[in-house]
Amino acid sequence: MPTVAVESTTLQHLQTAYDGESNARVRYRLFAVQADLDGYRDVASLFRAAARAEQIHAENHARVIRSLGADPTCHIVPINVHNTATNLRDAIKGEEYERDVMYPEFIAEAKKSRQNAAARTFSYALDAEAEHARLYRAALDNLTAGRSEVTYYICLVCGFTTSDAEIARCTICNNPREKFEVVS
Ligand SMILES: [Fe+2]
Ligand SMILES: [Fe+2]
Numbered sequence: 001m002p003t004v005a006v007e008s009t010t011l012q013h014l015q016t017a018y019d020g021e022s023n024a025r026v027r028y029r030l031f032a033v034q035a036d037l038d039g040y041r042d043v044a045s046l047f048r049a050a051a052r053a054e055q056i057h058a059e060n061h062a063r064v065i066r067s068l069g070a071d072p073t074c075h076i077v078p079i080n081v082h083n084t085a086t087n088l089r090d091a092i093k094g095e096e097y098e099r100d101v102m103y104p105e106f107i108a109e110a111k112k113s114r115q116n117a118a119a120r121t122f123s124y125a126l127d128a129e130a131e132h133a134r135l136y137r138a139a140l141d142n143l144t145a146g147r148s149e150v151t152y153y154i155c156l157v158c159g160f161t162t163s164d165a166e167i168a169r170c171t172i173c174n175n176p177r178e179k180f181e182v183v184s
Pocket of ligand 2: 155157158159160172174175
């Protein structure tokens with residue numbers, strides 16, 4: 001009898017998260033272009049910063065997927081780009097779903113299965129998405145055309161995203177300033 005490899009639930013969750021982060025990255029890059037067109041250059045900066053963070057999450061998930069002997073796979077779906085206010089609402093919805101539903105479920109399962117590396121990459125993403133949801137909400141509540149670009153600092157380890165130029169250590173993973181990349 002040939003053996004049939006059965007994917008673990010943790011591995012399936014990693015693939016789902018990898019797919020979600022990969023799509024979010026593409027979506028935010030397009031939303032950034034639209035924000036520039038709409039005259040919200042500060043919001044365009046935020047979308048570019050968040051896109052970079054989602055890329056870091058995808059790379060972190062991919063590393064764990066490979067360590068489990070599988071290849072990361074994703075399917076980039078067509079993106080509906082609307083005006084910036086609607087795009088922000090769409091982004092908030094996605095971040096809140098990941099923060100409140102998807103990642104908590106994935107973390108609980110990974111811990112139960114003693115998949116520590118998976119639990120860690122999920123939990124880095126959850127904490128960073130919570131911050132994205134907050135930043136997007138603030139941007140939507142305070143949407144004003146004509147502002148300048150904003151400089152963001154992205155933690156290359158966990159994707160934490162902040163505009164705090166004075167940040168010395170990552171709020172989420174405690175890595176030092178040297179681990180941050182500047183995006184504007
Ligand atoms: Fe995010
Ligand atoms: Fe971090």
